[in-house]
Amino acid sequence: xxxxxxxxxxxxxxxxxxxxxxxxxxxxxxxxxxxxxxxxxxxxxxxxxxxxxxxxxxxxxxxxxxxxxxxxxxxxxxxxxxxxxxxxxxxxxxxxxxxxxxxxxxxxxxxxxxxxxxxxxxxxxxxxxxxxxxxxxxxxxxxxxxxxxxxxxxxxxxxxxxxxxxxxxxxxxxxxxxxxxxxxxxxxxxxxxxxxxxxxxxxxxxxxxxxxxxxxxxxxxxxxxxxxxxxxxxxxxxxxxxxxxxxxxxxxxxxxxxxxxxxxxxxxxxxxxxxxxxxxxxxxxxxxxxxxxxxxxxxxxxxxxxxxxxxxxxxxxxxxxxxxxxxxxxxxxxxxxxxxxxxxxxxxxxxxxxxxxxxxxxxxxxxxxxxxxxxxxxxxxxxxxxxxxxxxxxxxxxxxxxxxxxxxxxxxxxxxxxxxxxxxxxxxx
Numbered sequence: 196x197x198x199x200x201x202x203x204x205x206x207x208x209x210x211x212x213x214x215x216x217x218x219x220x221x222x223x224x225x226x227x228x229x230x231x232x233x234x235x236x237x238x239x240x241x242x243x244x245x246x247x248x249x250x251x252x253x254x255x256x257x258x259x260x261x262x263x264x265x266x267x268x269x270x271x272x273x274x275x276x277x278x279x280x281x282x283x284x285x286x287x288x289x290x291x292x293x294x295x296x297x298x299x300x301x302x303x304x305x306x307x308x309x310x311x312x313x314x315x316x317x318x319x320x321x322x323x324x325x326x327x328x329x330x331x332x333x334x335x336x337x338x339x340x341x342x343x344x345x346x347x348x349x350x351x352x353x354x355x356x357x358x359x360x361x362x363x364x365x366x367x368x369x370x371x372x373x374x375x376x377x378x379x380x381x382x383x384x385x386x387x388x389x390x391x392x393x394x395x396x397x398x399x400x401x402x403x404x405x406x407x408x409x410x411x412x413x414x415x416x417x418x419x420x421x422x423x424x425x426x427x428x429x430x431x432x433x434x435x436x437x438x439x440x441x442x443x444x445x446x447x448x449x450x451x452x453x454x455x456x457x458x459x460x461x462x463x464x465x466x467x468x469x470x471x472x473x474x475x476x477x478x479x480x481x482x483x484x485x486x487x488x489x490x491x492x493x494x495x496x497x498x499x500x501x502x503x504x505x506x507x508x509x510x511x512x513x514x515x516x517x518x519x520x521x522x523x524x525x526x527x528x529x530x531x532x533x534x535x536x537x538x539x540x541x542x543x544x545x546x547x548x549x550x551x552x553x554x555x556x557x558x559x560x561x562x563x564x565x566x567x568x569x570x571x572x573x574x575x576x577x578x579x580x581x582x583x584x585x586x587x588x589x590x591x592x593x594x595x596x597x598x599x600x601x602x603x604x605x606x607x608x609x610x611x612x613x614x615x616x617x618x619x620x621x622x623x624x
Contacts (some may be wrong), residue, residue, distance in 0.1 A: 201225050205233060211221060220254045220263070237571075248435060249598070252260075252590055253426045260506035264424060265289065273513040276491040278389050278583075279303065279417040282361060285590040300389075306362035307383035307392070309370075310340045317374045326371035326578045327456045333367050333610030334360075345443045347596055349408065356444040357589040363391065364585045368578045370394035372571075389417035393525030393582070398570070411526035414517040414565050421510040421558055422580055425503075430454040430461070434588045435595050436604040444592055452581045453586045461577040464563035468496035468573055471532050471539075471563075481540055488548055496588030499503055499543055507555045514561035515540075525568045536564050 199215040214226040264271040344355040394407035433454035455461035488492040
């Protein structure tokens with residue numbers, strides 16, 4: 196219920212009282228749902244001023260640089276919790292105790308294997324296929340294998356599908372990489388942590404018994420945590436919209452992966468690394484900085500500033516620490532491209548132009564550096580993003596399905612095409 200209202204005067208002079216709802220955090224929301232009864236819609240390209248749903252999962256204050264998962268600051272979660280604890284939090288509303296975490300991890304581990312016939316799907320793709328193309332197809336195909344949990348109105352089915360998606364997406368992601376390299380698929384190891392297991396499936400070989408470097412495991416775990424959810428962004432809204440039709444969760448997550456594939460959404464860290472490669476050498480930085488400051492030059496520095504965060508990206512603070520740890524552990528401090536990145540970081544934090552415009556390095560800037568140093572190719576960057584975001588998508592989808600007032604999504608439009616006209620016989624056209 197709302198104890199506040201806003202008054203809207205329609206063109207015909209009629210006045211409408213619109214309910215105003217106050218969230219626990221953020222801006223008040225005006226309920227415009229009754230406008231359609233009076234013959235009006237709202238016009239909001241990109242839905243930048245429209246709340247599409249009510250949610251209790253994630254909150255962002257871009258002006259203050261705040262990101263909360265279920266009320267917990269992202270910086271604290273990244274420092275004090277691992278990805279499995281954060282996954283439990285997003286799905287269940289609170290952090291687990293020791294017993295709850297063990298039961299949760301055991302259940303995830305119970306679903307990490309994929310059906311052997313699913314592995315055969317990979318043979319139908321070209322070896323040089325983009326791994327995101329494979330991810331969209333294979334994740335969507337999961338619904339063809341797990342018919343026992345497709346009733347979205349059954350909470351037990353929803354939970355089982357969620358566990359399967361979170362567990363299997365890391366296995367599928369690693370298989371995408373292995374397939375492109377011509378390497379044999381590696382089975383998951385249940386005694387390893389989620390992040391360690393992923394790196395194991397990515398890089399281990401049957402001819403050796405090596406384990407991933409703990410520093411790299413820690414960095415990968417943080418990448419997963421920092422990308423786990425980000426409120427109602429493009430891909431999350433896609434998952435919710437697809438889910439509103441009653442589509443099964445595997446199809447909905449595949450739709451989210453397809454949305455994330457777009458370079459304006461999930462490809463930012465890949466674009467950032469390509470920019471660093473274009474600059475090439477520290478001696479070329481002054482030229483590119485000058486170009487970035489020139490309004491008439493199309494060149495833009497990638498990985499600086501953020502559409503949502505008008506202050507420092509809170510995730511970048513944590514990623515910066517991990518980036519330097521990974522560069523030291525891998526001995527790549529002297530890599531020319533990474534030297535360019537470190538010099539750009541220094542300039543962005545000190546140059547008055549960047550400081551004044553708050554063009555600070557964002558999470559994509561640092562995650563691209565980390566993934567490259569670990570040895571993950573750029574075409575896998577968005578796959579890593581999708582892997583991490585799956586738990587957020589599942590949480591958002593589950594919340595939407597369990598909402599009693601949930602309806603199928605149906606945005607309106609401002610039609611500017613031709614008015615009704617008659618069809619003439621073909622001889623008269």
